[in-house]
Amino acid sequence: MKARKWPSLIIAAFTILSLGSCEDWGQMDPPAGSDVYPKLEQVLNLKFDGDRVNSEEIQTFAYSGGDVPSLVTDEKMGQVLCLDNGYARIFNPYNKVKVQNAVSLVFYVKQAGTAEMTDEDEIAAYTQDLTGALFSFENQNGTQRMFITANGWLSYEGEDGRYEANNPNSANTGLLTPDVWHYVALSVTNTGYFVYVDGKKRIEQNVTDFDFSKIVQFMASVPYIYMGYGSDTQTKKFYLDDVKFYRNTITSKEWTDPRKPDGGEESSPYITIGNTDYTSNFFEPKSEQLVRSGDCIFHYQFYNYNNSGDNWNNWVLAVTNGKEFGADGYAEYFVLRADAYGWGDSNYNAANIIHGFNWDTFVADMQGALVDMTITRNGSKINVSVKTKTASGGALADYSFSYDGVSTTDIGTFITVDHSYIELSKAETYYGASYSTGDYRIGAQDCSAGWWTVFSQHTKIEGTNSALRYQFKNYTKGDENFKNWLVILTNGKDRPESGYEEYLVLRSDAFGWGARYNADNMTSGFDWSTFKTDMNGAEVVLEIKRADGRVDVISNVTTAAGKALPTYSIYFEDLEESAELGAFLTIEGGYIDMESVVTYPFIDVE
Known part of the structure; x- marks a missing residue:
């Protein structure tokens, strides 16, 4: 990224502000060595409740042809900061505290997707912005930087080395869904970094080949933090709300989405199937069976968690004749496990399983993995397609199975587990039918x-x-x-x-x-x-x-x-x-x- 050239008058103004701020902050610093144990502390909370952006707190800028960030009213979140081809910067609040083991951010974010578009060609051409920085930390002249994007791409370029993970050119993590508000909690620690989205751990990088304490101290020492700026590409339109900056490592209290109060299944966007301590026996907990007649489609999306035991300690799919489990006449056409194994009636054929799993890493890959599963019926035939993304953002080989032998009007599907559990997405679980034109x-x-x-x-x-x-x-x-x-x-x-x-x-x-x-x-x-x-x-x-x-x-x-x-x-x-x-x-x-x-x-x- 090229270094920015600021007009001399603006540089002079910011220099005066910086000197004054640094002097005040230096006077507040505790004596060296007095803060031995890492203490979690919120150092800044950016709220967007006023009539306009607080210019004393946030400086705003526009990209060429873009708009200066402004406050807008969102029907769900109320007053929020809109960055539409513009960006903002603040003085770094970590300069006035001692950071020991992590720099942490917690915020609400929504990327603008196709929901705001009306032009058909624009909608067809839309691609999610995975390379534009949501937040970046930079030195005075922009020659050293650290940024993170909507893909969870963390990139650091400093005098003491370079590091990156989750570059979208290598893997699409699916971390954020456009047009949806997400609650994101991020900690960059002395040993790596982790990201929670909507209360669920989506990325965890434990790094042994780079000294992450260098990144932590860099983030704590640079003069500025940017929103919507800092990578090599211009950040596309997105929204922010209630941005909190913490020194040291956040805990479950901070990464739990406050929009979803504890207790009560209806307050969560997920349904948990299985005990979270991995004590659920095979076929004991089950999702509600979904039943449909004729040609149809079932779709499930869920996070899979295992006990780091055997390959089969993961999700299990059952496809039935639509009868309730245990009822008279109940029968299974087939049962399919996550580890490319199954069984069924006389029409089941194991040779129809197709996969490319690496068994050396399979159990670890499935821990916290996002599973997207589609079951399609056409006449007597059923096809199962499974796509899986690991918690670190990598994609496993596609997994599929085909079956021919359905003899009933109805079929049913449910998910069960074996000393594992899943968190089933309510918003991404559906069943019904799709039709071709005419x-x-x-x-x-x-x-x-x-x-x-x-x-x-x-x-x-x-x-x-x-x-x-x-x-x-x-x-x-x-x-x-x-x-x-x-x-x-x-x-x-x-x-x-x-x-x-x-x-x-x-x-x-x-x-x-x-x-x-x-x-x-x-x-x-x-x-x-x-x-x-x-x-x-x-x-x-x-x-x-x-x-x-x-x-x-x-x-x-x-x-x-x-x-x-x-x-x-x-x-x-x-x-x-x-x-x-x-x-x-x-x-x-x-x-x-x-x-x-x-x-x-x-x-x-x-």
């Missing part, structure tokens, strides 16, 4: 469908904290606003069934009716002068979310030209816990080309 149409392509003549399948929304998500293309004759999709929420019964009732009928044009309909609970912001044109060929993501007694319907529409329409939503409350809930779609004067219908059975309750 495979699942509702209405004729000539848009001739009359009122209440064509319908999607009715789907029950099981459980009290779950969501149903439709994704489809909407086509319309275009002569009336109402000639587009409609969603109907029912009491769990389909139209032909006895006792069928409608809670809500919601049209796409911000209108509806039904026993639970209340226009005051609706939010929309459509441009009616373009609405009919906007809806033809539009991509619609329609979610029905049930969280305790509240039901939300949320529609996000992107036009065929790539323009995102305002989010459209409505809700009703006080749905009894015992009440069933179902949904289906219909359309008049148009047609729907369905792309997917999936259920998220374990949504997080905010």
